[in-house]
Amino acid sequence: MIRELLINAIPGETRAALIEDGKLSQFRVLRRGMGPYQGDVLLGRIEKMMPNLSAAFVDIGASRSGFLALRAGAKYSEGEAVLVQVTKEAVADKGPAVTTTISLGSGLVAFLPQGEGVKLSRRITDEAERSRLIAAAEGLCEGAGGLILRTAAQGASRPMLEAALTALQNTWTKMSDRIASGEVSAPASLFGSEDGLLAILRDYGGLADKIHIDLMSAFLAARKLVDGPLPELAGKLTHHREGAIFDLFDVAEEIECLTSRR
Secondary structure (H helix, E strand, C coil): CCEEEEEEEECCEEEEEEEECCEEEEEEEEECCCCCCCCCEEEEEEEEEEHHHCEEEEECCCCCCEEEECCCCCCCCCCCEEEEEEEECCECCECCEEECCCCEECCCEEEECCCCEEEECCCCCCHHHHHHHHHHHCCCCCCCCEEEECHHHCCCCHHHHHHHHHHHHHHHHHHHHHHHHCCCCCCEEEECCCCCHHHHHHHHHHHCCEEEECCHHHHHHHHHHHHCCCHHHCCCEEECCCCCHHHCCCCHHHHHHHHHCC
């Protein structure tokens, strides 16, 4: 099966279509101001403790506060800075759900700074491939966090997995250093993008064989992500220059129908 990701970027909006064997498989629209997006990591500040709910509201710099369910024994004070990750995006009048358990993801792997061991996506069902991947990932973390091999990791070599993991570990180190040095203060976004490009490439890039991006600024931004947390996308990116990008696979009309119903 051949998969291609088409990314149509315009000021304030990013639209992505995943094409499988020439047919539209998945479609997603992210608009500036909709974020933070699932997977984004932010330095927030405890805004209000809710003891009766074992939860807290966290100022994350968005229009609505994040909702943090507190684990047993967790103690915070109002005004305290806290590192959180979005697990569920804001819907209607509800703010995003956040967690203090951080998982930095790329197309192939996810790095858990507070975790340990190697886990595999449940969608990888072939037992031989599961065994091969576990062997390929053996010793990559060496007690410095946990590792999850995502569905797109099927067929990946140890060097590919190691490169993806190292990039995420470097991202985590830089993030931690910025906080420790006082370079950033809450609320601040540490791992994410206002237009959702990172979220799209993180969620769909690993599944695609080729990635076509029409807007030059978005293409250049994607190349920077390849040099950072998403090295596995190297060689997949192309800048689409001629004509409407969704006309590549004749899915423009189908996408127009989808967006008009929203």
